[in-house]
Structure formats: C-alpha cells, structure tokens
Amino acid sequence: MDNKWLELHISVPAAAVDLVCAGLATLGSTGVRVFERQLDTFVAPDPDADAPESYPLRAYFPAEQDGDALLKCINEALGPLRAMFAHGWSEARLEAVSGDDWSESWKQHFPVFRVGKLVVRPSWEEVTAAPDEALLTLDPGMAFGTGTHATTRLCLEALVATLDTLDRAPRVLDVGTGSGILAIAAAMLGAGEVVACDLDAEACRVAQDNAAANGMAAAVEITSRPLEELGAGFDIVLANILAEENVRLAGELVARLAPGATLILSGILREKESLARRGFAPFGLEGPRLSERDEWICLTYRRAD
Ligand SMILES: C[S@@+](CC[C@H](N)C(=O)[O-])C[C@H]1O[C@@H](n2cnc3c(N)ncnc32)[C@H](O)[C@@H]1O
Structure with a gap:
C-alpha cells in the first residue's frame, strides 16, 4: 500500500x-x-x-x-x-x-492466528470462525499473554496437541495465567474444569475480564492464591513462567499432576534447557518432548499412569 x-x-x-x-x-x-x-x-x-x-x-x-x-x-x-x-x-x-x-x-504485531481448532483474535479484527472452531478474543497490552509471544504460542500448541489425545474433559491448571489466554483456551476447547492462578492481582483482574468477555467466566476459576494452596489431580498443568521459577516450583507442579497427566513448561530460554531438565529429573516423569520457537523452548512431560 x-x-x-x-x-x-x-x-x-x-x-x-x-x-x-x-x-x-x-x-x-x-x-x-x-x-x-x-x-x-x-x-x-x-x-x-x-x-x-x-x-x-x-x-x-x-x-x-x-x-x-x-x-x-x-x-x-x-x-x-x-x-x-x-x-x-x-x-x-x-x-x-x-x-x-x-x-x-x-496491528500486524497482533495478527489473528490459529492453533488447531482455536482461533485467537485481537478485538478489532472481524473473523469468521468455522462452526467447529473456538474463537478467543483478547485485547492486547493489559497483561502478558496476547498469544503473540513465542512462549504463549508454544504453550497453546502443546495444550491443543495434548487435548487432542484425550477422550475425556480434563481438569486443567494454568500457573501464571497473565491475560488468562491459556486457561480460557483450555475451557473453550472442552476442559472440564480450569483453575488459573497468578500472583499478580492485576493479572487476575485482567484474566477475569477476558474470561467474562469470552463467555468463560463460569468455566475458569481465577485465583491469586499460591500454587501450594491449590488442589491436586489435574490432567494438564501449564506453567509459562521463567525456567528458574519452573524449577523452583518443580515439586509443587509435579504434585498437582494426576496419574497420566501432562505437564507443559514454557518460558524457558534455550540456554536454560539443561537447568530446566535437571530441575525436573528427580521426579521420574516421562519425556520431555521439546518444542521451540525463536529463542524459547517448551518442555512437555507426562506422569506415568
Ligand atoms: C509470561 S506470563 C504468562 C502469561 C500467560 N500464561 C501466557 O502464556 O501468555 C507469566 C505470568 O506468571 C505470573 N507468575 C510468575 N511466577 C508465578 C508464580 N510463582 N505463581 C503464580 N504466577 C506467577 C506472572 O505474574 C505473569 O503474569
């Protein structure tokens, strides 16, 4: 033009x-x-x-x-x-x-994008989703998580891939929910119960607004309570927090996994891969499967049945 x-x-x-x-x-x-x-x-x-x-x-x-x-x-x-x-x-x-x-x-920094049946759009973009697609609307810039960041995209891809393997509605825990994008996506894609936490009260408020704007307020419980106070038995646990924070919380994250559950760790810079792997090695999880984008990696583990 x-x-x-x-x-x-x-x-x-x-x-x-x-x-x-x-x-x-x-x-x-x-x-x-x-x-x-x-x-x-x-x-x-x-x-x-x-x-x-x-x-x-x-x-x-x-x-x-x-x-x-x-x-x-x-x-x-x-x-x-x-x-x-x-x-x-x-x-x-x-x-x-x-x-x-x-x-x-x-606006090109916030393009509409699709991950499997999930369509993420900024609020100003008109998008017609197919009947079997889930349309998630987000306003960028309010809290971390427009979907444009490589770490969020890696999580969404791992989440969608995991949901595709399940034949029941899973319980999902999103640690460090930011804008709520991962939790809302999980709810829209059929999770049975979603708990999302963030230690930042402002992020919780934004996530609540975004959940409501997407008609998912009742489906996603958003809390600022720390991880150790949340329940256990989740089928999918997502944590897009930095490598050091993932490692620091490793025991608490693993403790929340149901048998056979998937743990998706993102926010890990490539040079922190061995730090993250070492941090989770003691727990005897299967994997990890590694995905990568830009300078970031995502590690997906599975707890044995
Ligand atoms: C990189 S953002 C991720 C946001 C969103 N989940 C995404 O994937 O785009 C990380 C978020 O984790 C939160 N956070 C960091 N450490 C945390 C912890 N120990 N417990 C809960 N939230 C945490 C931060 O406040 C921030 O909102």
Whole structure:
C-alpha cells in the first residue's frame, strides 16, 4: 500500500499526553501513537517504579498539506500546554513517511492466528470462525499473554496437541495465567474444569475480564492464591513462567499432576534447557518432548499412569 503521511515526532510531559492527543486530533491528525511502557515482557512492570516524565508521540497527518504551515499550527496549538506544563517537551518535527499504512502496521504485531481448532483474535479484527472452531478474543497490552509471544504460542500448541489425545474433559491448571489466554483456551476447547492462578492481582483482574468477555467466566476459576494452596489431580498443568521459577516450583507442579497427566513448561530460554531438565529429573516423569520457537523452548512431560 503506498500511503503517504506527515509523521509528527514529539515528546510531551506525561500529564499532558491526553490534552496533546486531543489537540492534534482537532488539527486533523488521523491517529496518534504513544510509546508507553512495554507490557508484553516477561518481567512485570514495577508498579512502584517512577513513571516517566515524558512520553514520545507519533501523530499522523495526511500528506497533502504544507508541512511548514502544519508545524507552525502545531506549535501554536501546543503553546498554552507548554506554558501549563513546564518540563518534558521536545521540539516538534515532521517527517514525510510512505510505503506503509501506519494505522494498520502496528496491528500486524497482533495478527489473528490459529492453533488447531482455536482461533485467537485481537478485538478489532472481524473473523469468521468455522462452526467447529473456538474463537478467543483478547485485547492486547493489559497483561502478558496476547498469544503473540513465542512462549504463549508454544504453550497453546502443546495444550491443543495434548487435548487432542484425550477422550475425556480434563481438569486443567494454568500457573501464571497473565491475560488468562491459556486457561480460557483450555475451557473453550472442552476442559472440564480450569483453575488459573497468578500472583499478580492485576493479572487476575485482567484474566477475569477476558474470561467474562469470552463467555468463560463460569468455566475458569481465577485465583491469586499460591500454587501450594491449590488442589491436586489435574490432567494438564501449564506453567509459562521463567525456567528458574519452573524449577523452583518443580515439586509443587509435579504434585498437582494426576496419574497420566501432562505437564507443559514454557518460558524457558534455550540456554536454560539443561537447568530446566535437571530441575525436573528427580521426579521420574516421562519425556520431555521439546518444542521451540525463536529463542524459547517448551518442555512437555507426562506422569506415568
Ligand atoms: C509470561 S506470563 C504468562 C502469561 C500467560 N500464561 C501466557 O502464556 O501468555 C507469566 C505470568 O506468571 C505470573 N507468575 C510468575 N511466577 C508465578 C508464580 N510463582 N505463581 C503464580 N504466577 C506467577 C506472572 O505474574 C505473569 O503474569
């Protein structure tokens, strides 16, 4: 697509972001991107960390206008805000950009994807699922787990493959549920009972919202209780937490497996494979089967019948 835009580059004080966005919209901006903290990382943002003083913005204007005149208008419009908020501004500059539709390109980071009969879509994508497919809708950026991260995808693939081998509705435990994506997927794909835990209360809240939005609130129990307080006898246990955390919790994870159950461990960097294998070696599990994507691996173990 050969769209052309004038792209505004500016950093603005954190407290002025909304006002600046509103001002730019009245000047004809067709969209603004605010570069906030990255949420889809393995390390949860520290809520106590100081919020940044300013945020970089990119705003987009149709290219068929005089850039110098537009920049003058922008500076005039921002004048009163600059007077109100003294610190955190950079000079505004405009760049001509082309060859890409900015309004769509950022969404490419959250494409619709399918794993077996599961279809995961961001809320803005209209998707028609086949009658035998389960459609899971997620808003990205609220808690870890849009499905776009390699570790989540590996878990979903292992989960779907495991469910395909079962002829009964399994009990599933999702440790470190984040957005709830794995737990909701399990419920949609026919799990009989799903328990999802996360030590982050905000993640639990997001997971609850996502479960409700997908009509799965009653099917998924979401809790912030620690693993050792949860029951046992699960047919599938998922843990997309870092290798070190998987190893630290190894005994508790294994203790929750029913005979014949599957344990899916993700969040393991390739260079941590031997650490993870060593951590689970004492428990006499079958496997592991290894799957990999980017710099991550997933280990799937089975407890003997
Ligand atoms: C990488 S995210 C995984 C989210 C989601 N399950 C997925 O696969 O996309 C890891 C989550 O595990 C949680 N977590 C880390 N250690 C945990 C523990 N010991 N018990 C429960 N939750 C934990 C974090 O708060 C975070 O939400």
